[in-house]
Amino acid sequence: MKAIQFTEYGSYEKLTLVDLPMPVLLNNQLLVKVEFAAINPVDNTIRAGLLPLAKKPPMILGNEGAGVVIKGNNEFPEGTRVLISAFTPQGHIRGIATDGLWQEYVALYPEELIKTPLNISDEEAAAANVGFFSAQACLNKADFTPGKSVLSLAAGGAVGNAGVQLAKAHGASLVITTAGSASKAKAAELAGFENVINLENESISEGVMRITGGKGVDIVIDSIGGNLTGEAIKSLARGGIIVNIGYSAGTQFTANITDFVWKGIQMRGQSLSGWFTAEQQQYVWNQILPLLANGAIKPPVAKIFDAAGAAEAQRFLIEEKPFGKVLLKF
Numbered sequence: 001m002k003a004i005q006f007t008e009y010g011s012y013e014k015l016t017l018v019d020l021p022m023p024v025l026l027n028n029q030l031l032v033k034v035e036f037a038a039i040n041p042v043d044n045t046i047r048a049g050l051l052p053l054a055k056k057p058p059m060i061l062g063n064e065g066a067g068v069v070i071k072g073n074n075e076f077p078e079g080t081r082v083l084i085s086a087f088t089p090q091g092h093i094r095g096i097a098t099d100g101l102w103q104e105y106v107a108l109y110p111e112e113l114i115k116t117p118l119n120i121s122d123e124e125a126a127a128a129n130v131g132f133f134s135a136q137a138c139l140n141k142a143d144f145t146p147g148k149s150v151l152s153l154a155a156g157g158a159v160g161n162a163g164v165q166l167a168k169a170h171g172a173s174l175v176i177t178t179a180g181s182a183s184k185a186k187a188a189e190l191a192g193f194e195n196v197i198n199l200e201n202e203s204i205s206e207g208v209m210r211i212t213g214g215k216g217v218d219i220v221i222d223s224i225g226g227n228l229t230g231e232a233i234k235s236l237a238r239g240g241i242i243v244n245i246g247y248s249a250g251t252q253f254t255a256n257i258t259d260f261v262w263k264g265i266q267m268r269g270q271s272l273s274g275w276f277t278a279e280q281q282q283y284v285w286n287q288i289l290p291l292l293a294n295g296a297i298k299p300p301v302a303k304i305f306d307a308a309g310a311a312e313a314q315r316f317l318i319e320e321k322p323f324g325k326v327l328l329k330f
Helices: 041-047 122-141 158-169 182-190 204-212 227-234 257-263 278-293 307-320
Strands: 002-005 016-019 030-039 065-071 081-084 105-108 113-115 149-152 174-179 196-198 217-222 236-244 266-269 301-306 325-329
Touching (some): 002 307, 030 081, 030 122, 030 307, 041 307, 065 122, 081 122, 122 158, 122 217, 122 278, 122 301, 122 325, 158 174, 158 217, 158 278, 174 182, 174 204, 182 196, 196 204, 227 236, 236 257, 301 307, 307 325
Parallel strands (some): 149 174, 217 236, 301 325
Antiparallel strands (some): 002 016, 030 065, 030 105, 065 081, 081 113
């Protein structure tokens, strides 16, 4: 079977198409043909050798994907289209400490599979997993209820984009997002995002205060980190909550302590790997799947590459910073 593997750390070109034996099924496992697998920034970090806790080479990356059951059971008969959970049975994110989904066939337990809603494509299913799960987990961590206002940073990123869509679908009174360039801001507006702060023209806090008439927002979903975190904190309203789930822009920021003291705001951290039991995962999916099924949310796909083009696909994601997911087709 086809797989994308790297045997040593280094440049994008270390990702090579190889032929591996078919997986051997253990008791109760099902065989799934992977149709599409997503590429995420963490894959680049692992391939570069910058994530010490990751599995050592040889390594197959990829923590989200979608496909079809080839050998199934009564619950998932042959031919069932499935979204493959990003979580391993132990509750960790696959493709980090274990091999991932950049391979043509995988052996999985039934609890690792979610039936793909009928009205979404396999491409959209492959793009839905980590971003929407993360964003929903952040809304839950922030005690979201309908009527609250939400700022979800980075419209072009998986979590940022999902945060906007989920907040709107769940009944937020106002949803704001950010874009790092005019082209990203235009793409967000074309996608139906109404309150987009172009960071080439104004800061996050300036944009939020302009849009909210100086009040600020109730909730911030911050998947970016760095200097933007300090600006996001400044954008919170009285009693507001910022949930931090990523730090691609850096791990350090500067904030004004008086925002915490006088506005009573809170900062809460959110992670995925090792934090969600099977029951907790299902709770989050029960919030997401009906919205996918009725079209209230739609995972954006920027570009699809054949599996043999994995190196270029990863470069495209990291260097071109597209609006939406980058996928590999197997």
